[in-house]
Amino acid sequence: MKETKIAISGAQGSGKTTVLNALKKENILSNFNFIDEIVRTLAKEGVKINKNSDHFSQMRILEQHYKNIWNYKNFITDRSALDAFVYATWDYLHENFTYKEHKEHEKIFLDCIKAYDYFFYIPIEFDVVEDGVRDTDKVYQKEIDDLFRRMFQKYKIPVKKLTGPCEYRVRQFLEVIK
Numbered sequence: 429m430k431e432t433k434i435a436i437s438g439a440q441g442s443g444k445t446t447v448l449n450a451l452k453k454e455n456i457l458s459n460f461n462f463i464d465e466i467v468r469t470l471a472k473e474g475v476k477i478n479k480n481s482d483h484f485s486q487m488r489i490l491e492q493h494y495k496n497i498w499n500y501k502n503f504i505t506d507r508s509a510l511d512a513f514v515y516a517t518w519d520y521l522h523e524n525f526t527y528k529e530h531k532e533h534e535k536i537f538l539d540c541i542k543a544y545d546y547f548f549y550i551p552i553e554f555d556v557v558e559d560g561v562r563d564t565d566k567v568y569q570k571e572i573d574d575l576f577r578r579m580f581q582k583y584k585i586p587v588k589k590l591t592g593p594c595e596y597r598v599r600q601f602l603e604v605i606k
Contacts, residue, residue: 431501432460434546434605435508436590439572440478440563441556443597444506447590450598451504456606463505466492478563479519483529486516490536497543509540510547510585514575518568538583547587548601549576 436444445464452462467489471477476485493509513533520530552573556564563569580587588604590597 432546432605433497433500433502433544434460434504434548435510435544436504436506436548436550436601437508437511437514437587438550438576439552439569441554441569442550442552442573443554443594444550446594447550447597447601448504448506450594451601454598454602456602457504459502461500461503463496463500463503466496466505466507477515479522479565479568481515481519481524483525483532486512486519486525486533487536490516490533490540494536494540497540508544508547509537510544510576510579513537514572514579517575517579518572541583541585546605547585548590548604549580549587550590550597553591 436447438444448462448464451457467477470485470488470492475488476482489512490509493505493507493512496503496505497509516525516530516533519525520527520533525533552569556562556566556569558564579585588600590600
């Protein structure tokens, strides 16, 4: 059986984990590993996220995505190396990193990006729900969303958009991978 690596990407609070949790209930996806909470898990270990990120933190997040790519044959993840690079780029544009550090992030991102078979993108459609982890700043969320769109174009990433309520997003996802 062919390996299939699937990423669900988008800004914080767009509904990636909600969709992933709904997909876990689909019988036709039983051969997939579901990878979620990467950033939240690392945050509990002291890795800085959101606007507080630093070079070490971004490298840890990218490293985890890299490990997942090589450790799992079939997976669906609610974040990917693309997400990590988008957030690292925001930090670079806001002078949190040097150009050299940004190029290190980009190198890992480019190494990883080739391994994914599908990228699903969830645009911002609903308000961010406070959960004590994600940044709820709407301006920041919009800037991140804009960076996703720019990255799709710049790196020619074929992406499928998932829109609407969760059940519609799940249906759209399943139609693409059948």
